[in-house]
Amino acid sequence: MKKLASMLLVAGVITSVATADSAINAVKVKADLDKVDNKSSVWSGAKFSDVTLYPQTAIVLNDKKANELNQQAKAIKAKIAAVYNDSKIAFMIKWPDGTKSVQQEGKTDVYGDGFAVQFAQNYSNPKELPYIGMGSDGRPVVIHLQKATGITFEPNGNGDIEHQINPNQTIFFEKDLANYKERVKTVGNADYQRSFISEGFRSMTQIKDGSDQATMNMNYDSKAWSGTLSRSLKDSNLNLDAATIPVAFAIWDGAKMGRDGLKYLAPWTAVILKKGDDTLVNALHGKIEGDVEKGKEIVAANGCAGCHQVAPTDAPSLMAPSLVNIGGYASADYIRESLVAPNAAIVGGYNRNAHSNTPWYNLDNGKRISAMTDYSFLEKGDLDSAVAYLKTLKVGAK
Numbered sequence: 001m002k003k004l005a006s007m008l009l010v011a012g013v014i015t016s017v018a019t020a021d022s023a024i025n026a027v028k029v030k031a032d033l034d035k036v037d038n039k040s041s042v043w044s045g046a047k048f049s050d051v052t053l054y055p056q057t058a059i060v061l062n063d064k065k066a067n068e069l070n071q072q073a074k075a076i077k078a079k080i081a082a083v084y085n086d087s088k089i090a091f092m093i094k095w096p097d098g099t100k101s102v103q104q105e106g107k108t109d110v111y112g113d114g115f116a117v118q119f120a121q122n123y124s125n126p127k128e129l130p131y132i133g134m135g136s137d138g139r140p141v142v143i144h145l146q147k148a149t150g151i152t153f154e155p156n157g158n159g160d161i162e163h164q165i166n167p168n169q170t171i172f173f174e175k176d177l178a179n180y181k182e183r184v185k186t187v188g189n190a191d192y193q194r195s196f197i198s199e200g201f202r203s204m205t206q207i208k209d210g211s212d213q214a215t216m217n218m219n220y221d222s223k224a225w226s227g228t229l230s231r232s233l234k235d236s237n238l239n240l241d242a243a244t245i246p247v248a249f250a251i252w253d254g255a256k257m258g259r260d261g262l263k264y265l266a267p268w269t270a271v272i273l274k275k276g277d278d279t280l281v282n283a284l285h286g287k288i289e290g291d292v293e294k295g296k297e298i299v300a301a302n303g304c305a306g307c308h309q310v311a312p313t314d315a316p317s318l319m320a321p322s323l324v325n326i327g328g329y330a331s332a333d334y335i336r337e338s339l340v341a342p343n344a345a346i347v348g349g350y351n352r353n354a355h356s357n358t359p360w361y362n363l364d365n366g367k368r369i370s371a372m373t374d375y376s377f378l379e380k381g382d383l384d385s386a387v388a389y390l391k392t393l394k395v396g397a398k
């Protein structure tokens, strides 16, 4: 009896921690989804869910001003809906942004607003999803990205703006130059739109064959963006024809110098196409058990802060990703896996040549070995509590 009483006492401090916003319910429609934008009538029957996107604060940038903006950044609350028919799935994401920022040709200090939608190639095990920021070794993701870029000069007309030419560096003068600019304008596409397969930072491969049948749109109105993506449910890179799929979203804010990794990230979010299988929904949106206060002590006692910035008031560290928003964009399972199997999904982090004193991983015959301590020795209860505490690490919304 005495034993039972003390057990109850211990159980008393274990709380359920809500892990994320709710799942998105996709609506099946008859409408053609080949060409969708934010004005399409198909959205009137869609169900919009609240999805919070957190500033990606994992790394310290070389840019002091951008660092400051990123450290002060709040989360963004977006509204996201999905619709699908027999062959396509479409998403609309609406998010507030007080300033319309369009990247401009020839200007390196002006950044464009943008958004991305990310899918996991293999999502059969919700406990082993790819690293949220562009996938990880052996866990590839497909990413669709659109940036507000304005008209770009792309003389070859292939949408190949990486190889765009400054019109003033052509051999043309006067009338020829005017004609050239006119031609470029007509072949230039309005925005930068790309699809990639990625297994982590610096491993993005552009999908150029159009097999994904993806189209994207961005519209700015009343201090908010709405972006849409329509893509095939099934193609050679991806099979989304399942009851529930994990989808992740990213937003860039040009006015906050957002570019590349400097973005806002939503965690893997379950999109429910057909009811019946709750495994993924529970993994990503279910409550988790753990004692947050005890978790805080465990994190303090295990030297995490020796490598990581844990609280926003801790000094930034080059040794490991900052954890100040990890509870926002990472799932509980991902955090747990980071602790008990650091090599399973390695955050690529910095350019290893530029930061050779603080590598996040070492190479052993080409295989990446995380520099992080393996915490699989922690007891299950302590691990639960550490994960519950880490899930609380995130900034509030604007």
Ligand code: HEC
Pocket (backbone or CB within 6 Å): 058, 298, 299, 302, 303, 304, 305, 306, 307, 308, 319, 320, 321, 322, 323, 326, 330, 335, 338, 339, 342, 343, 345, 346, 347, 348, 359, 360, 361, 370, 371, 372, 373, 375, 386, 390
């Ligand atoms: C010796 C340094 C070191 C210590 C100590 C350490 N870590 Fe890490 N940790 C790293 C490095 C380096 C990475 C990035 C490489 C990787 O993904 O494994 C990382 C990655 C992570 C990630 C994934 C971050 C992301 O952005 O996806 C989490 C979560 C994490 N650590 C939590 C912890 C916790 C909690 C502790 C303490 C119990 C801890 N770490 C202790 C070095 C460390």
